[in-house]
Amino acid sequence: MSPKNASYYGNRAATLMMLCRYREALEDSQQAVRLDNSFMKGHLREGKCHLSLGNAKAASRCFNRVLELEPDNGQVKQELNNSEAILQYERTAEIGFDKRDFRMVVYWMDRALECAPACHRFKIIKAECLALLGRYPEAQSVASDILRMDSTNADALYVRGLCLYYEDCIDKAVQFFVHSLRMAPDHDKARLACRNAKALKAKKEEGNKSFKEGNFEAAYELYSEALTIDPNNIKTNAKLYCNRATVGSKLKKLKQAIEDCTKAIKLDETYIKAYLRRAQCYMDTEQYEEAVRDYEKVYQTEKTKEHKQLLKIAQLELKKSKRKDYYKVLGVDKNATEDEIKKAYRKRALLHHPDRHSGASPEVQKEEEKKFKEVGEAFSVLSDAKKKSRYDGGQDLDDDGMNMGADFDANNIFKTFFGAPGGFSFEASGPGNFFFQFG
Missing domain, CATH: 1.10.287.110 (DnaJ domain)
Structure with missing residues (x-):
């Protein structure tokens, strides 16, 4: 009825902000100041929308315009402080990411999201770091929330794929990486992750094939090559170390097999198969105390008859080893x-x-x-x-x-x-x- 009235757009922007629909609110705020560049509330609301969406530099420009119109506006001074704080959080988080201090990045992104709750970029950075920390359910939850609002978000698709990839669900992970690249063909991280996932799967399968064929030397080399592809893939690498330990025990490389099992356990402390393999290697090398320790760990986790029997055998051998041979x-x-x-x-x-x-x-x-x-x-x-x-x-x-x-x-x-x-x-x-x- 009155499409040239800046106040109407400003009022609707305020309502949309209450509904957390910041992108729509931003459009109305911008229309309001286009109609009336001296409309202080329009500039203030535009700045708040930019801030909530994580664009601190644009927010600062809007808030400075408010100060030009109302130099004594106390509210906008606080918003300017918030804008500067977000910029500082971003700089600190970037340093943390470069240092691979992902916990630091998560911390500063949480601080930034207190001021910018609708910023998808901050949420994605946090989710990626959660994935790199092995906190996959949390990372997937953040990415899924974004995808519910924007199913074409390439970054969120990438993070979902990353979580699946690190959980050793490689085929599903590749699907998400491919989808991400369809949405954003220049998404470098998705392209690299997709390439690593395919290479890792292929090399692991080659190793498995050689092992089944009894070609243990080739299997050992293939698993070793697979371990160089992506040091960040903790779960898959734990399995690769355990696989190589199995091959090592077949080749009578028992010391190396024990070391590989230890590396697997360091990557995944819940990996029962690695404990069992290491315990058997300890038994084969007459390190019975170590074998008992590993079998006890297994039995505490999975109280099966088989694990109980293995523990009893190790305890008996330990007792025998303490007598004169x-x-x-x-x-x-x-x-x-x-x-x-x-x-x-x-x-x-x-x-x-x-x-x-x-x-x-x-x-x-x-x-x-x-x-x-x-x-x-x-x-x-x-x-x-x-x-x-x-x-x-x-x-x-x-x-x-x-x-x-x-x-x-x-x-x-x-x-x-x-x-x-x-x-x-x-x-x-x-x-x-x-x-x-x-x-």
Whole structure:
């Protein structure tokens, strides 16, 4: 009815601002000041709209125009302070982003959004940093809110894709990156992320294929190459490290496999598969305390029968490892035959018999006597089927009346084994050579 009345546009702008429809309010405010450049409220509302939308420089121009019209306007001075504060927040956040201090960026974007609640740009920066921090649900929530208002927002589409990409949903992530590029063909971040996602998927699949075919060396190299593609993709890289650890264990690179599992766990502390793989590697390298620790972690997280059994086995091996290793004392394998055990005892008993070292220093005599006793203990256990079974099962031999304590007499074992009727001696037959002689 009166399309040239600046106040009407100004009033409608004020109403739209109350409804948080700042873009529409901005258009009405700008129309108002076009009709009347001396309309102070029009300039003030335009400045507030610019500020809410995150355009602090444009807001400052509007607020300075208000001061030209009303130099004593206290309200606009505060708005100018808010504009300057937003500019400072942006500068600080940019420094933080360059330093990859994403927590700092989130903090300053939150401060900026207190003054500019409708700024999509600030929300996108915050969402991207949340994604880079691994806070995917929060990042997706922010991006989804923007997409509900603007389904063609290329930045929000990119962030949604980034979250999916970092959650190892690569196919879905690529779809969002492609959509983002349709909306904004020059979106460099979306293009780079799309390229990385495709390359990562292809290299990982190549590695999996080589592994299934039994080509472990090739699989190891392919997983290594995949790990260089994108250091920011924590979840996928954790899986790649674990995959490489699996290949490493097949190649008997157990130390490297443990290191890869540790790297996977550092990236994802909830990655059960990596704990299980590392625990098995610890078992294979007889690091039983470490294996028990990992299996305990797994069982605390997932109380399954299988995990309980693995923990029990590791605990048993740890208990066994703290006893004397009688197989090691005799120098035989755990699968040694009865004859192999006898031959090993014969050799070690003669080597460490006290009479053979009667001319040595007291320290050497004491050490050899100790070894002679251990050899006797080892033979006593491993040559007896019942004792050997209990020993291999991790049971305590002393608890079954099989006393292996300080009063154990290794000479009795020696005499019984060699069948000596009386005394015996070691006599020199040449420099450094001895022969055993029965009395």
